[in-house]
Amino acid sequence: xxxxxxxxxxxxxxxxxxxxxxxxxxxxxxxxxxxxxxxxxxxxxxxxxxxxxxxxxxxxxxxxxxxxxxxxxxxxxxxxxxxxxxxxxxxxxxxxxxxxxxxxxxxxxxxxxxxxxxxxxxxxxxxxxxxxxxxxxxxxxxxxxxxxxxxxxxxxxxxxxxxxxxxxxxxxxxxxxxxxxxxxxxxxxxxxxxxxxxxxxxxxxxxxxxxxxxxxxxxxxxxxxxxxxxxxxxxxxxxxxxxxxxxxxxxxxxxxxxxxxxxxxxxxxxxxxxxxxxxxxxxxxxxxxxxxxxxxxxxxxxxxxxxxxxxxxxxxxxxxxxxxxxxxxxxxxxxxxxxxxxxxxxxxxxxxxxxxxxxxxxxxxxxxxxxxxxxxxxxxxxxxxxxxxxxxxxxxxxxxxxxxxxxxxxxxxxxxxxxxxxxxxxxxxxxxxxxxxxxxxxxxxxxxxxxxxxxxxxxxxxxxxxxxxxxxxxxxxxxxxxxxxxxxxxxxxxxxxxxxxxxxxxxxxxxxxxxxxxxxxxxxxxxxxxxxxxxxxxxxxxxxxxxxxxxxxxxxxxxxxxxxxxxxxxxxxxxxxxxxxxxxxxxxxxxxxxxxxxxxxxxxxxxxxxxxxxxxxxxxxxxxxxxxxxxxxxxxxxxxxxxxxxxxxxxxxxxxxxxxxxxxxxxxxxxxxxxxxxxxxxxxxxxxxxxxxxxxxxxxxxxxxxxxxxxxxxxxxxxxxxxxxxxxxxxxxxxxxxxxxxxxxxxxxxxxxxxxxxxxxxxxxxxxxxxxxxxxxxxxxxxxxxxxxxxxxxxxxxxxxxxxxxxxxxxx
Numbered sequence: 001x002x003x004x005x006x007x008x009x010x011x012x013x014x015x016x017x018x019x020x021x022x023x024x025x026x027x028x029x030x031x032x033x034x035x036x037x038x039x040x041x042x043x044x045x046x047x048x049x050x051x052x053x054x055x056x057x058x059x060x061x062x063x064x065x066x067x068x069x070x071x072x073x074x075x076x077x078x079x080x081x082x083x084x085x086x087x088x089x090x091x092x093x094x095x096x097x098x099x100x101x102x103x104x105x106x107x108x109x110x111x112x113x114x115x116x117x118x119x120x121x122x123x124x125x126x127x128x129x130x131x132x133x134x135x136x137x138x139x140x141x142x143x144x145x146x147x148x149x150x151x152x153x154x155x156x157x158x159x160x161x162x163x164x165x166x167x168x169x170x171x172x173x174x175x176x177x178x179x180x181x182x183x184x185x186x187x188x189x190x191x192x193x194x195x196x197x198x199x200x201x202x203x204x205x206x207x208x209x210x211x212x213x214x215x216x217x218x219x220x221x222x223x224x225x226x227x228x229x230x231x232x233x234x235x236x237x238x239x240x241x242x243x244x245x246x247x248x249x250x251x252x253x254x255x256x257x258x259x260x261x262x263x264x265x266x267x268x269x270x271x272x273x274x275x276x277x278x279x280x281x282x283x284x285x286x287x288x289x290x291x292x293x294x295x296x297x298x299x300x301x302x303x304x305x306x307x308x309x310x311x312x313x314x315x316x317x318x319x320x321x322x323x324x325x326x327x328x329x330x331x332x333x334x335x336x337x338x339x340x341x342x343x344x345x346x347x348x349x350x351x352x353x354x355x356x357x358x359x360x361x362x363x364x365x366x367x368x369x370x371x372x373x374x375x376x377x378x379x380x381x382x383x384x385x386x387x388x389x390x391x392x393x394x395x396x397x398x399x400x401x402x403x404x405x406x407x408x409x410x411x412x413x414x415x416x417x418x419x420x421x422x423x424x425x426x427x428x429x430x431x432x433x434x435x436x437x438x439x440x441x442x443x444x445x446x447x448x449x450x451x452x453x454x455x456x457x458x459x460x461x462x463x464x465x466x467x468x469x470x471x472x473x474x475x476x477x478x479x480x481x482x483x484x485x486x487x488x489x490x491x492x493x494x495x496x497x498x499x500x501x502x503x504x505x506x507x508x509x510x511x512x513x514x515x516x517x518x519x520x521x522x523x524x525x526x527x528x529x530x531x532x533x534x535x536x537x538x539x540x541x542x543x544x545x546x547x548x549x550x551x552x553x554x555x556x557x558x559x560x561x562x563x564x565x566x567x568x569x570x571x572x573x574x575x576x577x578x579x580x581x582x583x584x585x586x587x588x589x590x591x592x593x594x595x596x597x598x599x600x601x602x603x604x605x606x607x608x609x610x611x612x613x614x615x616x617x618x619x620x621x622x623x624x625x626x627x628x629x630x631x632x633x634x635x636x637x638x639x640x641x642x643x644x645x646x647x648x649x650x651x652x653x654x655x656x657x658x659x660x661x662x663x664x665x666x667x668x669x670x671x672x673x674x675x676x677x678x679x680x681x682x683x684x685x686x687x688x689x690x691x692x693x694x695x696x697x698x699x700x701x702x703x704x705x706x707x708x709x710x711x712x713x714x715x716x717x718x719x720x721x722x723x724x725x726x727x728x729x730x731x732x733x734x735x736x737x738x739x740x741x742x743x744x745x746x747x748x749x750x751x752x753x754x755x756x757x758x759x760x761x762x763x764x765x766x767x768x769x770x771x772x773x774x775x776x777x778x779x780x781x782x783x784x785x786x787x788x789x790x791x792x793x794x795x796x797x798x799x800x801x802x803x804x805x806x807x808x809x810x811x812x
Contacts, residue, residue: 023066024061024062025063025087027091028057029041030094030095031095032096037057038058040285040295041073042254042256042266045068053258056313056328069085073094074254119244119245123240126240128290129321131222131324132193132226134189137189138187138365139360140185140187140356141354141357142182142354143182143184143355144180144181144352146351147350147351148173148179149178149347169346179205180205180408182202184200185200198376199376201382203382208418224240224296224298225238226238237278247271248269248271251268265285269281271301276723280299280300283295294314296312298311307332307335308332310331314326327356330350330351355394357392371554372554373616376611439458439459440474447534448534448536449480450478451480451483451510453479454478457474457475457476458473458476469490483510485509487508489503490504491503496611500552501551505544508541510541514683518629519550528696531687531693532685535687535704537704538683548562566594569594576677577754578676579751579753580675583641595637596634597632598630600629601628604626605621606621625652628649633645642676645672646680647670647671648670650667651665652664665717667714669712681710682711683705683708686702686705687699688702688704688803694770699766700787701787701803707742709759710746710748721735734783735770738766738767738785741764763792765789765793766789767790778811780810780811782807786802788801789801
């Protein structure tokens with residue numbers, strides 16, 4: 001029996017020689033013309049039929065036998081290709097030829113589109129496959145963005161045919177790109193929607209400010225399962241959302257199989273012809289296991305904005321859960337180009353890559369593990385050394401990338417790019433930094449019907465003096481009321497991350513009668529939401545002192561709180577006077593002293609607040625935001641004359657509806673319990689002129705100061721259809737319908753003298769239409785509109801119910 005063993009081993013040797021030992025073949029696949037890497041190419045070994053797919057960078061790895069001859073490659077939009085394996089080289093270099101055909105040529109299927117069954121299965125399994133539906137997860141991401149000039153044709157030209165400019169550009173691009181940035185971020189998530197991103201490290205060519213890198217890394221959504229996909233701040237209808245088969249055209253382009261035996265369907269998608277909605281076009285790679293997205297390529301079909309953005313995402317199966325592992329973002333700036341002489345110009349392009357690793361789908365997370373803000377940038381993020389970076393980089397930096405950092409950093413240091421970035425951030429917060437002083441933009445110039453044109457100056461110390469203490473003041477003059485205003489203030493930053501600040505203000509200024517302000521509101525002259533203040537014609541001269549403390553609590557980070565003490569002396573406006581039979585035997589009062597205790601909060605559920613080295617920047621919340629203020633007036637304490645209680649509420653939110661546009665609402669409500677003068681009651685925001693600027697969140701047909709209340713509720717409703725109703729190739733008007741409603745009552749009317757007003761018991765109504773972007777200048781757009789007043793307070797003369805508007809909206 002033992003004598004037969006040699007024969008057996010000979011048999012094994014013959015078999016192994018026939019099939020060969022397994023080896024791993026690696027390589028990269030590129031477009032033959034552009035040399036761009038091709039993601040998600042299907043690869044099949046000729047003999048063994050083993051399969052693989054190129055990753056998001058065009059790289060692949062496939063196990064084959066030593067005697068394997070070829071790899072067969074298929075890719076939508078490219079000619080099929082058979083590549084002969086070169087076992088003598090470490091990495092196969094494969095180039096595919098693009099096909100010359102248009103997807104739009106395919107239009108009609110006999111019967112039911114077979115792709116719809118697959119899309120239906122994906123939609124039905126969307127919640128199961130969506131990472132954001134997990135109980136918790138953590139991961140670390142490495143992000144890299146390169147910006148360069150797409151000058152391949154220039155680089156391939158004969159040097160002898162180039163002029164001087166072309167030679168200079170070619171020499172520059174031979175050695176470096178024009179921008180490079182990297183970030184390392186840790187993310188942790190806990191249902192429902194509790195999210196934390198800690199930016200551990202950043203490096204940005206020419207900059208040291210880590211915020212630049214973070215903002216660039218936020219261009220696309222991490223998951224492709226949301227109803228709306230966000231790309232560069234714009235929202236698009238997901239092709240795998242409910243009802244998408246009625247709006248998108250789907251086509252099965254290819255079907256392959258993986259080693260598990262699962263089918264992988266390559267499905268192209270684009271908006272159907274003669275449809276008008278915010279759609280995408282691209283390719284879905286659907287794995288039949290759990291009917292999940294394995295890969296996706298997408299881009300908006302319209303590039304009229306001058307920026308083309310293409311995204312790619314790759315998902316891997318981790319612990320039986322599909323999870324994103326790679327994200328690509330390619331940006332083409334079609335309106336920006338580099339000129340190289342001879343009439344040639346080359347587009348500016350950005351190439352972003354994100355690699356997700358250290359994925360944990362069952363972390364032991366508690367609420368206490370989450371910080372004050374959704375995004376926190378470590379104080380030493382811009383100071384991390386090479387050893388740290390080597391741990392997270394996919395590949396070491398090339399000589400070209402090292403040269404990009406060296407060259408652009410030297411320019412950035414000389415031109416002080418960080419200073420420019422700081423100025424930009426400060427401008428967004430309403431200040432202009434000059435040395436160790438910030439100039440307050442809202443104190444420079446303004447206009448309203450009471451003050452007329454106001455010119456002034458507001459100054460505050462900045463971080464160059466102290467990061468803990470700030471002092472400042474303002475002085476200005478109104479040419480309408482011919483009165484100077486001035487004030488001083490000081491603040492102490494008790495704890496940066498919790499936004500704990502103690503502030504003391506003293507002032508002599510004018511305050512709108514019957515107005516409502518919440519503790520964290522800041523006037524911005526360019527904000528359409530503040531345009532109603534142009535129409536204010538009733539104000540009170542006010543001297544005051546305020547002490548306030550604002551803060552966040554870590555367990556309730558969605559709340560921002562404020563509490564304080566306010567002392568004010570207000571002068572009556574015009575001939576008005578106030579009486580109260582329980583005060584001074586009902587004698588007329590024209591000077592009012594208030595002592596108020598205040599507490600309030602702002603609640604923004606899951607608000608994306610970025611805590612930077614310069615402070616906090618909010619990227620908003622997708623949920624309604626709530627403000628609530630409670631004021632307790634105390635008579636007999638520190639000169640106060642009035643006992644009263646006042647509660648003010650504001651709720652504001654927006655909602656994007658698929659195929660319908662954006663809905664926005666603001667609810668304002670308040671109640672005063674006690675007898676107080678007009679100055680601290682409620683006067684509705686009327687902004688009527690026959691033809692004037694459109695002021696959102698005000699009543700465009702209501703005369704200024706027309707209605708007075710001590711309790712009220714106002715609802716401002718706006719729906720913007722975008723360009724869904726009417727759209728042209730280069731003209732994209734947006735149609736916006738507006739409805740505003742308010743109710744109110746007034747107690748103790750006998751207390752108010754020498755003032756004309758009406759009350760709102762019957763309800764006030766107005767509606768209208770605003771057409772935006774009749775002229776779109778990108779940074780702002782202009783339009784026209786009309787509003788109509790109706791209901792119990794409508795005028796008998798129809799023409800008096802109309803108000804005609806021009807609109808201005810800003811793009812920042």
